[in-house]
Amino acid sequence: MDWTTGAEILVEALVYEGVDTIFGYPGGAVLHIYDELWRARDSLSHYLVRHEQGAVHMAEGYARATGRVGVVLVTSGPGATNAVTGIANAYMDSTPLVVITGQVPKHLIGTDAFQEVDTVGITRPCVKHNYLVRDVCDLAGVVREAFYLARSGRPGPVVIDIPKDVSAARANHSRLDHVGFPFSAAPPPVDRKAAERAMAAILEAQRPVVYAGGGLANSGADEALRAFAEALSLPVAPTLMGLGGFPSSHPLCLGMLGMHGTYAANMAVAECDLLIALGVRFDDRVTGKLATFAPHARIIHVDIDPANIGKNVAPSLALAADVKKALEQFVSLIPEGRSFESLEPWWERIRAWQRSQPLRYSGSQNQIKPQSVIRELHRLTKGDAIITTDVGQHQMWVAQFYPFTKTRQLITSGGLGTMGFGLPAAIGAQLARPNELVVAVVGDGGFQMTNQELATAVQYELPVKIVIMNNGYLGMVRQWQEMFYDRTYSEVDISVAPDFVKLAEAYGAAGFRAERPGELHHVLSAALSHKGVAVIDVAVSKEENVFPIVPAGANARDMIVQ
Amino acid sequence: MRHTLSIIVADQPGELSRIVGLFSARGFNIQTISVGETLDPRWSRVTIVTRGDDRTIQQIVKQCERLARVREVQDITTRPHIEREMALITVAASAGGSRQEVLSLVSVFRAKVVDISHTHLIVEASGNKEKVDTFIELLRPIGITDITRTGHIAINRLAAGEIVSEEENEDEYLLRQRR
Numbered sequence: 001m002d003w004t005t006g007a008e009i010l011v012e013a014l015v016y017e018g019v020d021t022i023f024g025y026p027g028g029a030v031l032h033i034y035d036e037l038w039r040a041r042d043s044l045s046h047y048l049v050r051h052e053q054g055a056v057h058m059a060e061g062y063a064r065a066t067g068r069v070g071v072v073l074v075t076s077g078p079g080a081t082n083a084v085t086g087i088a089n090a091y092m093d094s095t096p097l098v099v100i101t102g103q104v105p106k107h108l109i110g111t112d113a114f115q116e117v118d119t120v121g122i123t124r125p126c127v128k129h130n131y132l133v134r135d136v137c138d139l140a141g142v143v144r145e146a147f148y149l150a151r152s153g154r155p156g157p158v159v160i161d162i163p164k165d166v167s168a169a170r171a172n173h174s175r176l177d178h179v180g181f182p183f184s185a186a187p188p189p190v191d192r193k194a195a196e197r198a199m200a201a202i203l204e205a206q207r208p209v210v211y212a213g214g215g216l217a218n219s220g221a222d223e224a225l226r227a228f229a230e231a232l233s234l235p236v237a238p239t240l241m242g243l244g245g246f247p248s249s250h251p252l253c254l255g256m257l258g259m260h261g262t263y264a265a266n267m268a269v270a271e272c273d274l275l276i277a278l279g280v281r282f283d284d285r286v287t288g289k290l291a292t293f294a295p296h297a298r299i300i301h302v303d304i305d306p307a308n309i310g311k312n313v314a315p316s317l318a319l320a321a322d323v324k325k326a327l328e329q330f331v332s333l334i335p336e337g338r339s340f341e342s343l344e345p346w347w348e349r350i351r352a353w354q355r356s357q358p359l360r361y362s363g364s365q366n367q368i369k370p371q372s373v374i375r376e377l378h379r380l381t382k383g384d385a386i387i388t389t390d391v392g393q394h395q396m397w398v399a400q401f402y403p404f405t406k407t408r409q410l411i412t413s414g415g416l417g418t419m420g421f422g423l424p425a426a427i428g429a430q431l432a433r434p435n436e437l438v439v440a441v442v443g444d445g446g447f448q449m450t451n452q453e454l455a456t457a458v459q460y461e462l463p464v465k466i467v468i469m470n471n472g473y474l475g476m477v478r479q480w481q482e483m484f485y486d487r488t489y490s491e492v493d494i495s496v497a498p499d500f501v502k503l504a505e506a507y508g509a510a511g512f513r514a515e516r517p518g519e520l521h522h523v524l525s526a527a528l529s530h531k532g533v534a535v536i537d538v539a540v541s542k543e544e545n546v547f548p549i550v551p552a553g554a555n556a557r558d559m560i561v562q
Numbered sequence: 563m564r565h566t567l568s569i570i571v572a573d574q575p576g577e578l579s580r581i582v583g584l585f586s587a588r589g590f591n592i593q594t595i596s597v598g599e600t601l602d603p604r605w606s607r608v609t610i611v612t613r614g615d616d617r618t619i620q621q622i623v624k625q626c627e628r629l630a631r632v633r634e635v636q637d638i639t640t641r642p643h644i645e646r647e648m649a650l651i652t653v654a655a656s657a658g659g660s661r662q663e664v665l666s667l668v669s670v671f672r673a674k675v676v677d678i679s680h681t682h683l684i685v686e687a688s689g690n691k692e693k694v695d696t697f698i699e700l701l702r703p704i705g706i707t708d709i710t711r712t713g714h715i716a717i718n719r720l721a722a723g724e725i726v727s728e729e730e731n732e733d734e735y736l737l738r739q740r741r
Contacts, residue, residue, distance in 0.1 A: 124580060125587050129630040132576070149630055307624035310617060 003170035006136040007036035010100070010167065013143035015043050019071050021062060021431060023047045023055040027075025028115060029102025032167040037073075047431070047460060050452040052079050054424040056086020057450070060095045061388060061428025064411045067220070069150050070428065072099040077115030080161075081122065085418060087157045088126040092415025093241065094218055096155035098146050099123075105165040106134060119161045130159035136166050140174035154305040155218055190321045190329045198276075198300045198317050199333040202232065205274035205298075207346045210234050211257060211286070214241030214414065215279015215303060221324035222246065222407040225278065228327045233340040234276070235350055237265035239286055240399055241414040242279070248403035249383075254350065255359065258286040259550050260396040263357035266548075266556040268350055269294050277301045279323040282312035283415070284552075292555035302326045357548070357561050359400050367541040368517050370394065370469050374401035376524055377439065377467065385409075385437040388425040390446030391417040393475035396546045398441050420449030426464040427457050437465070437528065444470040445494055454507040457533045465528055466535045468500055471542045479545045483560075504535035512536040564593070565619050565639040566716045569608040570600065572631040580629055581608055590614065590622050594647070594713030605633060611714050642719035648688040648712045650676070651698065654705030655683040664704060671697045682707065 004012075010033060014022070024046055026034045037046050049055040052074045059070025070090075074083050080101040090097045104113040120132045129149050131142050139162070146158040202208060210229060216222055216238075222245045229236050229252050236246045237257040246253055255262035257269060269275060275297040280286070287293040290312060301308075301315035302323055309318045319326050361371040374397050377385070387402060388411040389395040395412055404410050411429055413421040426440035447468050457464050469475075472495030481489055501511030510530050514523040520538070527534040548561045571577045578597055585592050593611040600607045612622060619637060626635045638645075655661040657680065668675060668685055671693065677684035687697045691714065698709065 120576060121579070124576075124583055128628075305628070307621065307628050310624075311621055314617065 003172050005032065005036070006139055006162065006167040006169050006171070007032040009136065009139045009171060009174065010143065010162070011036050011040045011044060013140045014071065015040070017069070017143065017147045019044065019069070021045050021047065022071045022073055023049055023058045023062075023428070024073035025049055025052050025055055025075065025079060027079050027102060029076035029079075029104060029164045030073060030100075030162075030167070032164065033073065033100070033102070033162070046073075047456065049424070049456050051450065052082035053085050053420065054427075054450050054453040054456065056083050056090065056097070056099065057418075057421050057424035058428035058431070058453075058456075059097050059099075060086060060090050060093075060421075061411055061425030062432045063090075063095050063097060063428075064093075064217070064425070065386060065408055065429035065432040067218075067408070068432070069096045069098055069147055072097065074099070075102040075115065076104055076119070077117045079115075080117055080119040084122060084126070085416075087123055087159065089413055089416040089418045089421065090157040091126040091128070093413070094155050094214060095157070096150040097157040098143075098150050099157055099159045101159060101161045102167070103132065103161045103163040106163045107165070109163065119159065123159045126157070127159050128156035130161065132161045133163070133166050136169040136171040137173060137175050139166065139171070141176040144176060154215075154303075154308075188321060190326050191319060192329070194317065194319050195326065195329045196333060198319065199330055201274055201298060201300060201317065202234075202276065202330070203335070203338070206342060207272045208232075208234055208274040208276060208343075209254075209268045209272040210236040211239070211269065211275055211277045211280055212236055212242040212246055213239040213278065213280030215323045216242050216245030217407050219279060219304065219322050219324040220407070221279065221327055224324045224327035224331070226250075228331050231331060231334050232338065233343055233347070235268055235347070237261070237268060239280060239283070239414075240412060243399060244404035244409040245407050247405040249405055254354070256399050259288070259552070260400065260546050260548065262354075262359060262400075263548055263559060263561060264350055264353040266550065266559055267353045269297075270556040271349070272297045275299045277303075277315070278327070279303060281305075281308040284312075287312065288550050289553050289555045292557075361544075364517065364541060366516065368514060368520055368538060370471070370540040370544050371397050371401050372517070373467065373469060373520065373524075373538050373540060374398055374441070376520055377441070378402045380521075380525055380528055381437055381439065385439045386411065386426075386429050386433060388412065388422045388429060388438070388440045390419050390422040390442045391476075392419070392443050392446065393471075393479065393544070393546050394441050394443045394469040396476075397469070400546075419443075419446035422446060423450050423464070423466055424453045424456075426466070427453060427462050430457075430462040430464050431460070439465045439467060439528075441467045441469065443475060444468055444472065444497055444500075445474045447500075448494075448497065451503065454504065454509055454533065454535070458508040461532065463530075463532050463534075465530075466533075467524075468535065468537050469540050470497075470500070470537050471540050471544070472497070473542060475544075476546070478543070482543070482545070483549075484551070500535055500537035504533075507533075509533035509535055513539070515539045563613065563615070563639075565612055565614065565637055566643070566645060566714055567610045567612060567619075567622065567626070568636045568638050568716060569610065569626055569632060570605050570634040571608055571629070572633070573599065573604055573606045574631060577606070577631050578608065580631070581610075581626060584625055584629070585610075585612075585622075588621075588625060590618065596713035596715050598715070609713065609715050636718075638716045638718065643716050644719060645690045645714050645716045646688055647691055647694055647714050648686065649694050649698065650710045651685045651687065651701060651706055652682055652708040653685060653701050654681060654707065656681045660704045664701065667697070667700055673697065
């Protein structure tokens, strides 16, 4: 009889799921698995990171650039705890991941053994599901279910914790049905009655707005949304996670909604009589004060996750459904010969808001304005690059000044707001989309949280470009201290920093620096056309603020535009 | 408003902690919780009594339904059901002292004496929360030295038209008397 080990079963199961890329970091508890990975290296490429957080963010970048499930392998104890930030990030942004963690051998579990931590307990609140595999005969079934869960419904991370003795144990059979899990093959069908009621409300509305989020990318609904919005001449306000799901350059696009969104998008939502919420969860960074969010509107909420519906805002009409399928259903219900005249007055008001308060910034002769860096990046990349970011001011400037036109073009840490996400996410995206230009726009703070992954990019020749918007501050925190704490700059000065050009060179990457407006174009252009990994340290004006801003917990009318 | 939720979850290690963790992480309240095997031993029934307005309860139900090993969540409160909890009560009851009084209360409430010493009795009482509360309230002046209470368990009533059981009638009667 052919008795296979847990490690062999795991690798085989991963290959069966179509996995060819895995990000990881070895350690004691995963030695059996790494031994097997070495033998399987022709079918399964492993990318050795420099920190487990980087591995998870790379897998997220990979998953978000493609829609495939990102896979991570780390060891027990600190390997697992270092991965938690990435897992939580993926949970918040609904990114499909399978994270495999080693665990101490079964007989040592619960004894405070070396490198033991309760991984299943620690990750429980930030995963769709997790497993501690106690029997090698369950392993294949667990992997199969984990991939199913990660990619089905609202996607998210799943953790599989494998004790060292289980990866070594031999099994002569596999139980695939050990859990009696009711796999449901397809997402639930769209409720036709509800869709008809929704369409009636849409046709009736005088001041409708579409509020579109991260669900667009996950459901592949970009074209369906375009068809829907164009057929009805509907204004579309994407969230940060929705950017690219509807082209920012489209005449129907109002620009980003929310705390740092456009005046027009926020005013349109404040004044609308119908809010069509698609693949969104009414996050506080979008709604501000809930009581005054879209105060005059009936709300239609479409989301794949029933728990998102009614969580923060009670809709008048709810469809727990796949956004793409719902939109296709809506489009099929649009009556022939629909005229847009009734929306004319609404569009006039929207145009007036757009004209009165466009996104803008003041130029400077001697300082590089951070917004101008994004504009220049947009010009040089012809608007085609995949952009990743960390969290903070630079992220908002990217969202405002780089008009995204394609789905999965912006890969940013939306829900968790994780500093250090941009660089590793770019590496994962570059691996997934080798022929595209991938640029990480990061702050000098976030960059220093994961910059060790430069070594990973160099090792695997993944030619990502990293634009550091260097203002020597934790900029967004400084901005809040300036605006809401009487300019008390408490612990936000990070101007003592390495020379990022030398740092890049120390890692074997190319380093570039721009300090004056006059050299920005030339330096960026040279760096972007560099063949390998390039770091561009851009000294931007130090005390620039992100505008507009709706202060936390306020409403759209309290927006500070300048 | 008080709601009793019945959650059918796979009988596997860690599943209860997933449910309890969800309640604490999302700020939902647990008044009582009890867990036991169902007819099919692969599945457990977790009965949770919680408080909240309709939206909160709906959200709790939906969040619980997201858990991969949860098969079904029912808000039992919305339909006819029977609720029970049990209490073990140690009460001062010496011969020639208050023992007779305790025993008569035990008989009225259809409780049971499960242990006895020269000075104390341990009494087992079961019923819905109100009945057990009332029983304890009446024993309290006599001198309770210890109480252990289970959480609620609940089950849907048989189909409409079934005869309401005698004991349920009796509980109602007792409560009316008390009020």
